[in-house]
Amino acid sequence: MICAEDHGPTCSDIRERLREWYAHHHRKLPWRKTHDPYSIWVSEVMLQQTQVNTVIPYYLRFIERFPTVLSLAGASLQEVLKLWEGLGYYGRIRNLHKAAQQVRDNFGGAIPQDWDSFRKLPGVGDYIAAAVLSIALNQPYAVVDGNVKRVLSRLYLMDTPVNHFRAHAIYLEPARMLLDTGNSGLHNQAIMDLGAMVCKPAAPNCDVCPVRMFCKAFNSRLIADYPRRLKKLPAPQYPVAVGVVYREDGRVLITRRKADGLLGGLWEFPGGKIGKTESAEDACIREIREETGILVRVQSRLTQVKHAYTHFKIVMDVFICRYVEGWIQLNGPSDYCWVTLDELERYPFPGANRKFMSLLKP
Ligand code: SF4
Structure with missing residues (x-):
């Protein structure tokens, strides 16, 4: 058990501190005003590979034009692409558009709420499924994105490079153990916000970190060495x-x-x-x-x-x-x-x- 080893820090201590910190410091984001699975799904698709500040105006325009999964399903691909223009990674929106049509055609317009059915929709990988089902419906799935991997790698001194092809599976294990299963959505957002706002890549602000006393990188002064990354070859x-x-x-x-x-x-x-x-x-x-x-x-x-x-x-x-x-x-x-x-x-x-x-x- 990662959480219970060494000097006694437990998962429940970390969860509690994350919960308290999130209550006071969470980011006020437009998709956090709703529990609508469709709106949260749209936001999570946009947030893959794209910064929050870039996503906000796109999200607001998109939800205004396509407020429901059925409105998205009924639109032409060209109209949908036009709204997405500039966000990049266009496979994301082609898949979301196809998935909306499958929700209309195969599920009567209601987004499936079980992991297996939702996960099978085009473009829905483990991250999207865990994020939407936990944040919108509080189902007990842990999310692992870049922010979460960075926090976990420092918290537990994990040596797996965060850009390794198996990193998602390896970091999922401690993420699951740490998950606050009764408050999955808030917990997942708390750890993502901690990574985005405090445990930043270059200069983590450990002075204000709520889990500092449990953090192995902080306590062993190894913050600069984590997370590990594989060197990328220069792009041709x-x-x-x-x-x-x-x-x-x-x-x-x-x-x-x-x-x-x-x-x-x-x-x-x-x-x-x-x-x-x-x-x-x-x-x-x-x-x-x-x-x-x-x-x-x-x-x-x-x-x-x-x-x-x-x-x-x-x-x-x-x-x-x-x-x-x-x-x-x-x-x-x-x-x-x-x-x-x-x-x-x-x-x-x-x-x-x-x-x-x-x-x-x-
Ligand atoms: S103490 Fe510092 S390095 Fe450790 S989790 Fe907090 S911000 Fe990150």
Whole structure:
């Protein structure tokens, strides 16, 4: 038993201190004003990979537009993606949208409240299932996210690197032992808040920490050594060329990415990776020809933008192009459209495209 060893600190001592601390210091967040499983589910999906302050305005807009799981299920993917535009990790919202449709079609519109049924919905992993079922319904599931792992690693001097592929399973064990099963939702939020507000990555504020007397890292002056992390390899960087292709009537060509995969369902300006032996202009013409079947000529270079994804970075050369000849025959994209510059705002675009779109003056 992790909690009962050494000098007598028990799980119940830690739980009690967390409970008291949370009552006075918890973060006032919009999704904490409700016990509605759908609203909490939306917030937890948004919070995966994204900072709280970034999520708040997205959450408020999303819940205003889609206040129920049925309203989300009935919306088009494009409308849903547009509201999500800029949050990144678009697989999250495609899955949430699909899951809402399954709740409508298979559960009569009521979010299933048992672990097995909820966990089977698209995009619902162990973290989301534990967070929603504990916070909304007070079911006894422990959550393990980055904040929780950091607190536990310091509290118990756990050596498993927090970014190890087995870290979730390994940290789940002490998280379960520590869980306040009668107050699971509050307990989980308390330990996440402690990690976010006090036990911060670089400079934990141990002076105000409610569990300081139980913390092995604090008591052995090893805070700087925990949590352990595996070193990441530097992300590869790819050169990319895209073209804003103008037709004679002033409309520009945009294409839609296939529904699955990176940035699935979003619209973009056509283009792709630059080959090792070709110029950016040649790559732009070739990629547009391969993806859409039309021939274009490069008129001028608009700009260059850099963008980082989770596992790689891109350096994107953007060209203004003119349509020359040919019929659209898609090879890769799922759809295309010739739009005016004013109409671009209606479509969801990836962040890398948004970085240069303000340069396209109507
Ligand atoms: S005492 Fe410091 S290191 Fe230990 S849990 Fe609290 S804030 Fe984190």
